[in-house]
Each structure stands twice: as structure tokens, then as C-alpha cells.
Amino acid sequence: EYDIVRPKGKTVSFHANPEMEKHHFGQTHPMKPWRLTLTKSLVTSYGMTFAMDNYTTRTATYEELNSFHASDYLDYLATAPPEDQPRDVDNPDKEVKFNLGGSDCPLFHGLYDYCSMSAGSSLDAARKICNQQSDIAIAWGGGLHHAKRSEASGFCYINDIVLGILQLLRCYPRVLYIDIDVHHGDGVEEAFFSTDRVMTVSFHKYQPEVFFPGTGGLDDNGPKSEHNQGAHHAINVPLNDGITDEQYGWLFESIIGKTNESFRPSVIALQCGADSLAGDRLGRFNLQVQGHGACVNFCKSLGIPMVIFGGGGYTPRNVARAWAYETAIAIGCQSKIPEVIPAHAPWREHFIHDTIFPTLEQILGEPRANRNTQKRLQEIVMHVHEQLRFVGH
Ligand code: V1S
Ligand code: CA
Ligand code: ZN
Structure with missing residues (x-):
């Protein structure tokens, strides 16, 4: 019976920890960890769990987090009092230094556990790929691409992607990192800026001073010095509002197809932030x-x-739709999933918001005016292809 659902060859593993989903950033905060519960519920309702290896992931250890993050940062992350508790009079500057406790990166209850679970799922996924027990490993709870060595940023505290890639580098010579979140993958780019073993490619909205984080211009391609091994190994695809499936698909295939030919990666790390959805x-x-x-x-x-990592995504029903659909793609059953979300799906009421017959492939939200001209997209592809002339193995 399994052979009907599971295509020949590819083993897919799904890494999650339901405890992670119970954490709250605060009422008005856009990041809602329960979107992961909604995703898992769709995946289960469509019967996809039978076609994958499912793992409840452990929390990452301090030593694992320490392979990228600084000790003083981790120590503070582990002990900082939650926002509703008395302030830490001994450490008045640390919250500012580490960018913790503001509106973007609040100190909520169970923060350290939440971070260790996200990192644990990404590390487990990377290890399954390393030991060849999996061809595609999915960690929707990861993808927190803004976190720096000693600083939280943009809802991200621990950079699980960097930890996952460091793990992959132990077993594979070259890693291609691709980031389709609407924001620039600055933390991952910075972490691997000086190496030619990791090529980073981020597609994002780019409008410095207006749109977070403001980095990732077309000309930012790694260190300027040709003597630095990381030169030409960062690719940025800056976009304007309203890009469509057709334009994005053309860009993605032109850029990733050529990057694959030049860089010849041994493994791909794909951040699938769902905030790039309409x-x-x-x-x-x-x-x-x-x-x-x-x-x-x-x-x-x-x-x-x-x-495959998660990332941003702030309209939970659409995040769940996209990540359930992409889980189906990984398994190879996207054309077999029934159109209407199964009536027995728990949380189905969230999807009734759109229509009484909700589907995964719903038209999402009101379209925005498209500010991307074909001429500009062609210029971007030309620039990227020029960069890739310097990359070769
Ligand atoms: N855009 C945006 C945005 N919205 C918020 C926000 C809104 C309400 C809250 F209660 C708390 C925060 N913050 C931002 C951005 C950060 C976006 C992070 C995206 C993360 C990811 O999807 O890429 C990966 C998970 N922050 C800012 O724009 C910074 C400010 C400059 C303006 C907003 N204020 C709240 C903080 C400073
Ligand atoms: Ca991106
Ligand atoms: Zn984002």
C-alpha cells in the first residue's frame, strides 16, 4: 500500500516538536508558532505522514548552539528574565547589546526551549541528510535566518540554518543555500561570507530604510577582495512589490539553474519562508x-x-497551505492530493475563512500592484550570470 503513495527511491523525513508550537511571542506579535500545528494538521489530514519518516525532535544542546553562537549571548538567552518579571539590575546593557527584549525579539516565557527545539529539528534534519538516511529532510520549525553570532534580529534568536549548514559541511564539500522568504537572509549570508564552500542566494523585497532588514542589494556578492575565498559566493535578488508566480518562476529557474551548473553543490539548504505569498x-x-x-x-x-526549512509567514492559514503543499511536492504526491481540504481536518474552520470549499491551492489575498518590470528582472539575471563566471569547481 505504501508504494502507491511513496514514489521509488526518495526518502523524505519530517522533523518537528509539538512543544515548540505552544510558545507565544505576545498578542500583537506577527510570529505565531501555532502555524506549525496548523501545517502538521493539514499534512496529517491528507495522509502524508504515511509516506514519510516522522521524527519528534529533541532540543539542541548548549554545545551545539555554541558551534555558531557566542557563549555570553547564549548564557544571557538562557537566563534572561521574561518581560513580565523584574528587570535584571546586574545586566542593564545586555538586552541592548544582544537586541533582546524589544518588540521584534521579545523575551517571552520558555524562549530558550523554543530556540533549542527549532535548532534541534534543523540539526536532526541535516544529520539525516549527512548519514544518507533521507533524500529530503523537512524542518518547518527552522529557517530563522536573521540571527547573528551574538545578536537576535527580526524574530530570530538562534540561527538554526547556520547550525544545519555547519553540520552539512562536515559531510559534504559544497552547500547551496537558497532563501525564498520575502526578507533578505542576512544572518546566513554573513556567517558564510568568507568561504567558497557555501553559496548563498536570497530572493527578497529590497527597499533600504523602508523594508526590513535593508541589506541584500544586487551588488552585494561577498567580500570585495578577490583574495577572499568568499568573493562572488553571495547572490542577492532584490525585488519590488507585487511579483507574480510567472516572473518569480522564470527568475528562480534562470538563477538557480545556472548557479547549480557553476557551483555544482553537493547538497541544497532551502529556506521556504511563506511571507513571500500573496x-x-x-x-x-x-x-x-x-x-x-x-x-x-x-x-x-x-x-x-x-x-527544507520554514521561516517567515504571517497569515497562518496560508503558511499551512503552502508548507503542506510543499511537503506533498517532497513526497511527490502533489497531483494526488484531493482538491478540497478534508472535512475531518482539525482546525478546518481556519480555512473556511476563504470559502466553504477550501483548497490548498486557493487564490491568496488581494493582489498588489506589480512594480517589477521585465527589463529590470532581465538586468538582475544578467548580473547574476556575470557573477557566476567567477564561480567554478
Ligand atoms: N515588517 C515588519 C515588522 N513588523 C514587526 C512587528 C510588528 C508588531 C509587533 F508586535 C512586533 C513586531 N517587526 C517588523 C520587522 C521585522 C521583520 C522580521 C521578519 C522575519 C523573517 O520573516 O524574515 C524570518 C522569520 N522589524 C522592523 O521593521 C524594525 C523596526 C525596524 C520597525 C518595527 N518595530 C516594531 C521594531 C523596529
Ligand atoms: Ca529571502
Ligand atoms: Zn521574512
Whole structure:
């Protein structure tokens, strides 16, 4: 019976920890960890769990987090009092130094556990790829691409992607990092800025001073010195509001196809932030579930082992739709999933918001005006292809 659902060859593993989903950033904060519960509920309702290896992940250890993050930062993260408790009079400057406790990165209850679970799922996924027990390993609870060595940023405290890639580098010579979150993957780019073993490619909305984090211009391609091994190994694809599935798909295939030929990665790390979907609370793009999923499908078609991470995504029902659809792509059953979300799906009422017959591939949100001209997109592809002339193995 398994053979009907599970296509030949590919083993997919799904890494999650239901405890992570119970944490709260605060009532008005856009990041809602329960979107992971909603995602898992759809995945289960469609019967996809039977076609994957499912793991409840452990928390990452202090030593594992320490392979990227500084000890003083981790120590403070582990002991900082939650916001509603008396302030730490001994450490007045630390919250400022580490960017903890503001509105973007609040000190909520159980923060350290939440971070260790997110990192644990990404590390477990990377290890399954390393020991070749999995061809595609999925960690929707990861993808927190803004965290720095000693600083929280943009809802991210621990950079689980950097930890996962460091793990992959122990077993594979070259890692291609691809980031389709609407924000620039600055933390991952910075961590691997000086190495030619990791190539980072981020697609994002770019409008410095207006849109977070303000970095990731077309000309930011790694260290300027040719003597630095990381030169030309950062690719940035700065976009404007309202990009469509068609334009994004063309860009993605032109850029990732060529990057794959030049860099010849041994493994792919794909951050699938769902805030690039239409109707996102923070995002500005017009991507539909199909267009977002097409990026996953294209990466899968390259036939290289892959770790898939989550990331941003602030309209929970759409995040769950996209990540359930992309789980189906990983398994290879996207054309077999029934159109209407199963009536028995727990949380189905969240999807009734759109229509009484909700589907995964719903038209999402009101479209925004498209500010991306074909001429500009062609210029971007030309620039990237020029960069890739310097990259070769
Ligand atoms: N855009 C945006 C945005 N919205 C918020 C926010 C809103 C309400 C709250 F209660 C708390 C925060 N913060 C921001 C951005 C950060 C976006 C992070 C995206 C993360 C990711 O999807 O890439 C990966 C998980 N922060 C800012 O724009 C910074 C400010 C400059 C303006 C907003 N204020 C609240 C903080 C400072
Ligand atoms: Ca991005
Ligand atoms: Zn984002």
C-alpha cells in the first residue's frame, strides 16, 4: 500500500516538536508558532505522514548552539528574565547589546526551549541528510535566518540554518543555500561570507530604510577582495512589490539553474519562508501556493539531497497551505492530493475563512500592484550570470 503513495527511491523525513508550537511571542506579535500545528494538521489530514519518516525532535544542546553562537549571548538567552518579571539590575546593557527584549525579539516565557527545539529539528534534519538516511529532510520549525553570532534580529534568536549548514559541511564539500522568504537572509549570508564552500542566494523585497532588514542589494556578492575565498559566493535578488508566480518562476529557474551548473553543490539548504505569498501580513509579493511550491519542485528536480526549512509567514492559514503543499511536492504526491481540504481536518474552520470549499491551492489575498518590470528582472539575471563566471569547481 505504501508504494502507491511513496514514489521509488526518495526518502523524505519530517522533523518537528509539538512543544515548540505552544510558545507565544505576545498578542500583537506577527510570529505565531501555532502555524506549525496548523501545517502538521493539514499534512496529517491528507495522509502524508504515511509516506514519510516522522521524527519528534529533541532540543539542541548548549554545545551545539555554541558551534555558531557566542557563549555570553547564549548564557544571557538562557537566563534572561521574561518581560513580565523584574528587570535584571546586574545586566542593564545586555538586552541592548544582544537586541533582546524589544518588540521584534521579545523575551517571552520558555524562549530558550523554543530556540533549542527549532535548532534541534534543523540539526536532526541535516544529520539525516549527512548519514544518507533521507533524500529530503523537512524542518518547518527552522529557517530563522536573521540571527547573528551574538545578536537576535527580526524574530530570530538562534540561527538554526547556520547550525544545519555547519553540520552539512562536515559531510559534504559544497552547500547551496537558497532563501525564498520575502526578507533578505542576512544572518546566513554573513556567517558564510568568507568561504567558497557555501553559496548563498536570497530572493527578497529590497527597499533600504523602508523594508526590513535593508541589506541584500544586487551588488552585494561577498567580500570585495578577490583574495577572499568568499568573493562572488553571495547572490542577492532584490525585488519590488507585487511579483507574480510567472516572473518569480522564470527568475528562480534562470538563477538557480545556472548557479547549480557553476557551483555544482553537493547538497541544497532551502529556506521556504511563506511571507513571500500573496496576502501575507508583512510581505508584499503576489506569489500563490503553486508559484512558491514550484521553487521546491525545481530544487527537487536537480536530484541533489536537500534540507527544507520554514521561516517567515504571517497569515497562518496560508503558511499551512503552502508548507503542506510543499511537503506533498517532497513526497511527490502533489497531483494526488484531493482538491478540497478534508472535512475531518482539525482546525478546518481556519480555512473556511476563504470559502466553504477550501483548497490548498486557493487564490491568496488581494493582489498588489506589480512594480517589477521585465527589463529590470532581465538586468538582475544578467548580473547574476556575470557573477557566476567567477564561480567554478
Ligand atoms: N515588517 C515588519 C515588522 N513588523 C514587526 C512587528 C510588528 C508588531 C509587533 F508586535 C512586533 C513586531 N517587526 C517588523 C520587522 C521585522 C521583520 C522580521 C521578519 C522575519 C523573517 O520573516 O524574515 C524570518 C522569520 N522589524 C522592523 O521593521 C524594525 C523596526 C525596524 C520597525 C518595527 N518595530 C516594531 C521594531 C523596529
Ligand atoms: Ca529571502
Ligand atoms: Zn521574512
